[in-house]
Amino acid sequence: MKIKPFFGYTPKPESAKKVVSPPYDVLNRKEARKYASGNEMSFLHVNKAEIDLDDEISPYDDKVYTKAKENLDSFIEKKFLVKEEKKVFYIYAQIKGSHTQKGIICLTSTQEYDEGKIKRHEFTRKAKEADRTKIVDIQNANAGPVFLSFRKKESLEKLIKVCSSGEPHIDVFSEFSQDRHVLWKVDNDELIEKFVTEFNDVPALYICDGHHRVQSASNVSKLRREKILKEGGKVTGEEPFNFMLSVVFPENHLAIFDYNRVIKFQEGMNQKAVMDHLEKMFKVEEIPTNKEEVNDGLTPPHFAKSINKGVFSMYLMKKWYSLITNPEFIPKNDPVGSLDSAILTETVLTPLFGIKDIRTSKKLDFVGGTRGYKELEKLVNKQQGEKTNGISLAFGVCPVSMEELMEVADSGNVMPPKSTWFVPKLLSGLVLRLIED
Incomplete structure (x- = not known):
């Protein structure tokens, strides 16, 4: 599987707790507005921008997408989110009670998703798919990573452990979900290359959560490829829009609840x-x-x-x-x-x-x-x-097991609705990536 480092945008460590927020789809408009009240740094202004508009305006109104883009630009301009000086990976740990799962935040290939190498276990809904496609295209960003997994590989787990042994870049506790989220930066060129090489031998990735985010990233890739080709240009497959922000965990780290x-x-x-x-x-x-x-x-x-x-x-x-x-x-x-x-x-x-x-x-x-x-x-x-x-x-x-999930995905089928409940959930606003940077 192909992975790439990227220019990440993260909060400053001292203000991370004010920036990070629950995922956009776990709060309704009223709840999100209350959660972000009095906090201009809450990432909900970026990924749920309808909270900054009148209630009469539909979440799917063009004004919401425009506002989301304006808010993201403002977050970057005000340094609520700060760009890395070079392309990096991140090691991401989620800690809830006695359970810890560690994975790597990287870019994965939308082409490999289209080819069936990044495997799904759910269908997407067209309305939600269209909404996420539009927000990604207008913001020119992956505002949240896709949640992926791979069959356990000891050498990769050791590498993840090595890269998360020092002082973290960000360590934040979420009052909302009652769990810790810890981020280590991998900016050493040799370690970056080791990760790339290790993933070359991984035969497939599996979507755990974020099927609509994956499909929307694929849709945006297709739209931008078609635009270039229509204008007489060439597409190599290595363009930034052919990749999506992902967090990839070893399958044996994950917890699926009933x-x-x-x-x-x-x-x-x-x-x-x-x-x-x-x-x-x-x-x-x-x-x-x-x-x-x-x-x-x-x-x-x-x-x-x-x-x-x-x-x-x-x-x-x-x-x-x-x-x-x-x-x-x-x-x-x-x-x-x-x-x-x-x-x-x-x-x-x-x-x-x-x-x-x-x-x-x-x-x-x-x-x-x-x-x-x-x-x-x-x-x-x-x-x-x-x-x-x-x-x-x-x-x-x-609870469904990861082995059952992967067997279904390998067979090319999908699971019945509401079959998996992954916890902890990914925080929003911890890492962001601009597509064309």
Whole structure:
């Protein structure tokens, strides 16, 4: 795989905490405006510029893209973001609790994405894809890196460790996500060349998060190539617009959490009908409650957490159940169909609740694993209340493994929606790259 160093833009170490922000897509307009209130240095002014405009203006209005460009130019002019004197790589560590993951921030090739060497596991949505393409083109920047991974390679991990052994360039704690983000600069020419050489032997990269950012970078590359060719010029493939800002982690460093499902209150459905259906496909067992640790009359969720493939947890009428899938309902030699999220849809969500497209169904809520099983109980109990003319319930799903993700991507398929929940999330505003610099 081809990687390149680049002229990075980073905050000054002493002001990094004021600059960095949550990703643009984890806050709505109101939340983002509140978060950035009183802080002209918040990167949300760059990657969510609608907070600086009237609420009547759509986030997809041309005025928002223009404002985003103006704000980015202002950040650079005011030295909120400072350009490196030479092309560099960065080592990026994310530390949450006892978990640490370290990777390299570099440029990767949009051509290798187009060729299928940078592999996806999700489809993109056209509206969001068009939005990200427009913002990248107008800002002439990759305002946030793509989150990629590669199959573990010991020599590369050792190199990453060596380059992150000294004093960091930036070390910032995010109050929003409650994790540390640490950046080391790699500006030694010999080490830069070692990284380039090491990645030459990596057969593929895998998108973990940021499918729309990858596709938008590819779209911008295509637009700029076509413009040059139309004007009679030549394209070598080495032009800056043929590369995108990426952070690449070894797959064994990453943590994927469960992505769980809550069925909203279903009028007319009863517990017996649910149990009768489930017992045809699962071994259903009530999970015993540890009476000493019961809090507010609810089963302690850690007793119910699903940690084995093919085993689901279910919360129904203030009780937790274990659902062990009958092996005959687990497809063989099918990297997508054998995923727990796919099995749950095929055996329960579709036949029992009529949910065919989980991405668009209004019967479902999704809860990322970091919010815990207590959140599942809370949502179900709120939906159920004292009502007896129907039910609400939740399903805990075993986390997908990186090996499963890579197998799906290698097969050329995509995973069911809402299958992966990666934590920690990448901070915005830590590293930026101008495309034509």
